[in-house]
Amino acid sequence: MSEKKLEGRKNIIEVNNLKKHFKVGKGQILKAVDGVTFSIREGETLGLVGESGCGKSTTGRAMIRLYEATEGEVIFDGMNIQRLNRKELKNFTKQAQMIFQDPYASLNPRMTVGDIIGEGMDIHGLRKGKERMAKIYELLEIVGLNREHASRFPHEFSGGQRQRIGIARALSVEPKFIVCDEPISALDVSIQAQVVNLLEELQEEMGLTYLFIAHDLSMVKHISDRIAVMYLGAVMELTTSKVLYDEPLHPYTQALLSAIPIPDPEVERSRNRIILEGDVPSPINPPEGCKFQKRCKYVKDICREKAPELREVKPEHFVACHIVK
Amino acid sequence: MSRDENKLLIDVKDLRVSFDTYAGEVQAVRGVSFYVNKGEALAIVGESGCGKSVTAQSTMQLIPMPPGRIKEGSVMFNGKDLTKFTDKQMESVRGSEISMIFQDPMTSLNPTMKVGKQIMEGLIKHQKMSKQDAKQKAIEMLDVVGIPNPEKRVEQYPHEFSGGMRQRAMIAIALACNPKLLIADEPTTALDVTIQAQILDLMKDLQKDFDTAIILITHDLGVVADMAQRIVVMYAGVVIESGTLDEIFYDGQHPYTWGLLKSVPRLDTQGKQKLYPIEGTPPDLFSPPKGCPFAARCEYAMPICREEMPEKTHLSKDHFVKCWLQHEMAPDVENPIKKGRE
Ligand SMILES: Nc1ncnc2c1ncn2[C@@H]1O[C@H](COP(=O)(O)OP(=O)(O)OP(=O)(O)O)[C@@H](O)[C@H]1O
Ligand SMILES: Nc1ncnc2c1ncn2[C@@H]1O[C@H](COP(=O)(O)OP(=O)(O)OP(=O)(O)O)[C@@H](O)[C@H]1O
Ligand SMILES: [Mg+2]
Ligand SMILES: [Mg+2]
Numbered sequence: 107m108s109e110k111k112l113e114g115r116k117n118i119i120e121v122n123n124l125k126k127h128f129k130v131g132k133g134q135i136l137k138a139v140d141g142v143t144f145s146i147r148e149g150e151t152l153g154l155v156g157e158s159g160c161g162k163s164t165t166g167r168a169m170i171r172l173y174e175a176t177e178g179e180v181i182f183d184g185m186n187i188q189r190l191n192r193k194e195l196k197n198f199t200k201q202a203q204m205i206f207q208d209p210y211a212s213l214n215p216r217m218t219v220g221d222i223i224g225e226g227m228d229i230h231g232l233r234k235g236k237e238r239m240a241k242i243y244e245l246l247e248i249v250g251l252n253r254e255h256a257s258r259f260p261h262e263f264s265g266g267q268r269q270r271i272g273i274a275r276a277l278s279v280e281p282k283f284i285v286c287d288e289p290i291s292a293l294d295v296s297i298q299a300q301v302v303n304l305l306e307e308l309q310e311e312m313g314l315t316y317l318f319i320a321h322d323l324s325m326v327k328h329i330s331d332r333i334a335v336m337y338l339g340a341v342m343e344l345t346t347s348k349v350l351y352d353e354p355l356h357p358y359t360q361a362l363l364s365a366i367p368i369p370d371p372e373v374e375r376s377r378n379r380i381i382l383e384g385d386v387p388s389p390i391n392p393p394e395g396c397k398f399q400k401r402c403k404y405v406k407d408i409c410r411e412k413a414p415e416l417r418e419v420k421p422e423h424f425v426a427c428h429i430v431k
Numbered sequence: 432m433s434r435d436e437n438k439l440l441i442d443v444k445d446l447r448v449s450f451d452t453y454a455g456e457v458q459a460v461r462g463v464s465f466y467v468n469k470g471e472a473l474a475i476v477g478e479s480g481c482g483k484s485v486t487a488q489s490t491m492q493l494i495p496m497p498p499g500r501i502k503e504g505s506v507m508f509n510g511k512d513l514t515k516f517t518d519k520q521m522e523s524v525r526g527s528e529i530s531m532i533f534q535d536p537m538t539s540l541n542p543t544m545k546v547g548k549q550i551m552e553g554l555i556k557h558q559k560m561s562k563q564d565a566k567q568k569a570i571e572m573l574d575v576v577g578i579p580n581p582e583k584r585v586e587q588y589p590h591e592f593s594g595g596m597r598q599r600a601m602i603a604i605a606l607a608c609n610p611k612l613l614i615a616d617e618p619t620t621a622l623d624v625t626i627q628a629q630i631l632d633l634m635k636d637l638q639k640d641f642d643t644a645i646i647l648i649t650h651d652l653g654v655v656a657d658m659a660q661r662i663v664v665m666y667a668g669v670v671i672e673s674g675t676l677d678e679i680f681y682d683g684q685h686p687y688t689w690g691l692l693k694s695v696p697r698l699d700t701q702g703k704q705k706l707y708p709i710e711g712t713p714p715d716l717f718s719p720p721k722g723c724p725f726a727a728r729c730e731y732a733m734p735i736c737r738e739e740m741p742e743k744t745h746l747s748k749d750h751f752v753k754c755w756l757q758h759e760m761a762p763d764v765e766n767p768i769k770k771g772r773e
Contacts, residue, residue: 157623158594264712294479295650299694299708323624324653328696328704351698365628366698367653371676373699374656381632382625385593 110331115147117181118283118315119169119202124178126164136390138164140339140397141178143416146283151309151316153330153347155323155362157386161339162319166285169317170202171195182283200230203276207288209268213260219246219271220256226279245274249304266297273304283315291321302329323366327351332422335359338397339389341416345423355425358398396428404429433748438468440611440644441490446504448482448489451497455717459485461668463504467612472638472645474659476652476691478713482668483648487614491529492521508612527557530605534617536597540589546573546600547585553608572603576633595626602633609641616648631658652695656680661749664688667713667724669740674750683768684744684752687725692768723755731756731764 126139139161146152154162167173169180171187180187182198190198203226206212213222223242227233233241243253249270260268269289276284286305290298302325308314320326326333327347334344335358343356354360364380382401393399396409408428416426448460460482467473475483488494490506490513506513513524525531533539541549550569554560560568566585573581576599589597598618605613615634619627631654637643647658655662655676662679664672664687672685683689690709697704711728714720720727726736736755744757756764 157625266712295652296478296690296694296709297712299706300710303706303708321623324696324698327698328706348701361625363698365624367631367651367657368697368699369652369656369680369692369695370697370699371656371680374653379628379632381628385595385626386623 110149112147112150112331115149117145118148118183120145120181121165121169122179122181124165124168124180125176126161126168126173127176130390134390137339137392138389139168140389140392141413142336142339142341143178144334144341144344146315146317148282148315149309149313150332151318151330153326153333154317154319154336155321155326155333156336157362158321159386159389160336161389162336163287165336166204166287166317166319170204170283170285171198172204196230200226200279201281202283202285203279203281204285204287205269205272205276205289207291209265209272209292210260212272213268215260218257218259219251219263222260222271223256223274223278226275230279232279241278242274245277248277248308249274250300264297265293266300269293269301270304273301273308277308277312280312281314283317285317285319287319288321289318290325298325305329323363335362338387338392340397340413341424341426342398343423343425343427344416349423355419355423355430356398356427357402357404357429361401396426434466435468438470440467440469440471440509441646442466442505442507443486443490444505444507446486446489446506447502448485448494448499449502450499457716458719459499459668459716460489461719463665463668463670465663465670465673467644467646469611470638470642470644471661472647472659473661473663474647474649474655475663475665476649476655477665479650480713480716481665482716483665484616486665487531487616487646487648491525491531491614492516492518493525493531523557526553526605526610527608528610529612529614530608530610531614531616532598532601532605532618534620536594536601537589539601540597540604542589544588545585546587546589546592549600550585550604550607553604557608568607569603572607573600575606575637576600576603577629578603595622595629598622598626598630599633602630602637606637606641606643610643612644612646613637614646614648617650618647619654620649620651627654634658652691664691667719668716669724669753671723671725671754672750672752674747678747678750681769682746682750682766684746684750684757684766685725685754686729686731686756688752689767690728723753733761 121144124139124142128136130136156162168175220242223245224238227238242256246253246255251270290301318329330347332346333350335342337358343359354363361380361382384401387400395411396414399405399409414426414428416424419425444464446460446463450457463486477483489501501514547569550572551565554565554568569585570581573584578584578599619630659676661675663670666687672688693707709728714724722737722739726732741753741755743751743753745751755761
């Protein structure tokens with residue numbers, strides 16, 4: 107497989123200084139996403155990684171308007187998604203879809219697989235009757251199931267098969283952009299590869315753009331063209347998958363990558379792991395300055411005073427760190 | 432470390448475990464044998480539902496009985512058969528000589544009891560320590576597992592701990608009585624990678640410092656490569672291959688082992704790696720197939736594979752495989768994991 111050419115492609119979605127804060131009682135504010143900026147090009151897969159609670163899902167949800175942003179903007183195909191009229195909004199919800207982590211909870215158990223897949227078309231008035239059924243059969247075949255499955259119910263399927271149903275549902279309205287929120291985390295390793303290969307094939311055939319959210323950095327590296335690393339609501343580093351893994355610049359990225367065990371005993375025996383001390387701090391009242399300061403061994407005074415901006419330190423390589431030159 | 436009668440700690444032979452459900456008998460474990468030497472880490476790997484947890488829990492009689500029942504087999508631990516132990520005898524082994532840690536610390540920590548007290552319980556019960564000594568030891572254990580301010584933390588409840596700290600607390604409880612064997616069932620699956628690295632590091636140190644043997648259950652082959660000395664590969668309730676770390680990773684012989692190794696991407700490969708998923712799903716354990724359970728998903732399957740379960744073929748002192756491809760009449764098949772390395 108060759109690497110995709112991304113230069114010269116236009117941005118399909120732009121996120122500018124996006125913030126999503128939640129009120130969590132006692133007048134406290136949880137800053138789930140706190141000023142995130144990135145863009146995704148047409149046909150590209152942007153991986154979004156980071157530890158539990160760092161704001162990945164919230165970012166993805168705000169990007170397709172499942173959450174109202176607290177501040178900042180999301181520009182899809184040139185339009186600010188917070189300022190759409192009804193018709194534009196309907197069009198946007200068709201163009202931007204989501205695949206969820208839990209293939210068990212995200213499918214309505216009382217609906218047949220055919221109706222689950224057809225629901226989006228019904229809402230958007232896309233296809234009716236025979237044409238609708240034909241599309242459902244086509245989608246089932248595209249995702250590696252077969253037309254007989256249309257009349258069955260979700261509980262009759264395995265996790266991997268359910269995730270395929272979720273993908274068929276997302277594809278039914280012919281979207282351009284899909285937020286894949288941990289689409290493989292609930293699946294067995296041998297099944298994960300099936301779903302990832304399917305997502306890659308579909309992207310190639312239909313020119314889809316993905317935001318791919320996951321814990322598993324090995325898989326993210328495999329599927330993504332570029333990767334954004336988040337920590338406590340902020341993007342710490344953003345660059346191509348290759349550069350991120352070959353020359354990570356942010357101390358957090360370095361520790362994160364070094365923490366991942368590689369399935370090769372020889373490699374593991376000769377590795378020196380950077381062990382980060384402590385836990386991820388709470389997004390309620392996060393520290394002033396750099397969000398990573400409490401676990402960073404290079405921390406300086408300036409890191410406690412001022413939050414570092416995400417700067418382009420080399421072409422296509424963005425880092426938010428005062429230490430990196 | 433190969434089998435050595437002087438170092439042998441636990442020796443499981445032909446273990447068979449079933450669950451009687453309304454739908455019928457689930458044959459979860461169907462004749463599993465393995466051993467662990469003193470101070471050694473053995474990994475049990477395999478797909479979800481293949482019987483890893485049931486195997487581990489059965490050795491300590493921790494499966495719910497009924498519906499579960501140990502149909503056959505023996506679990507020799509320090510020369511005694513644990514399957515013959517009464518509940519009371521088992522009680523004295525659990526938490527003192529053999530300890531277990533689980534994926535979800537909240538299921539095994541008592542939410543209504545202070546963490547320190549939970550560590551002290553075993554010490555008072557098994558080691559007949561005084562309350563005062565036990566408390567001192569509890570503080571020491573929290574310190575060993577890297578929890579800051581242990582004097583304060585012993586007085587806290589589990590919900591006041593973060594996920595990684597709970598896992599550490601569970602390890603502290605498990606190791607307080609200095610067990611000879613630690614069974615760790617997906618100990619880091621629910622944790623973030625930076626916390627996982629901390630916990631694995633801790634487990635390796637403890638293994639070294641206290642000569643504790645570990646049975647590590649995980650689906651993460653990276654964790655296996657980092658932690659284990661030997662591997663047992665399970666599929667649909669049976670062991671299909673076993674060997675040292677290098678024998679399995681570089682010279683594995685079972686097509687299922689190949690599938691496991693080839694379906695995961697690696698962080699350290701250059702360029703785009705092709706992933707080879709194992710198509711299909713594991714068989715139903717209500718009526719396991721009569722031949723090799725992997726035959727239906729195996730690209731090399733021959734007619735005999737669907738008829739009869741292959742016997743063990745021994746390839747070295749530690750390495751054996753159960754696969755008809757080892758038979759002299761079978762066609763030669765190129766080993767795809769070996770080839771990838773040359
Ligand atoms: N609706 C909500 N109300 C209050 N807090 C929320 C809400 N949704 C998310 N949060 C909080 O926002 C933070 C970010 O959550 P988010 O789900 O985006 O994290 P994540 O990076 O997707 O984590 P994970 O990897 O565990 O899925 C967390 O602290 C979470 O508890
Ligand atoms: N209490 C029970 N009643 C009925 N069946 C059970 C029970 N516990 C386990 N099983 C069955 O036994 C089989 C083996 O389960 P086990 O939990 O050992 O799998 P595992 O290899 O640990 O999987 P995982 O990786 O998902 O933890 C499964 O088919 C499971 O459904
Ligand atoms: Mg999430
Ligand atoms: Mg299990």
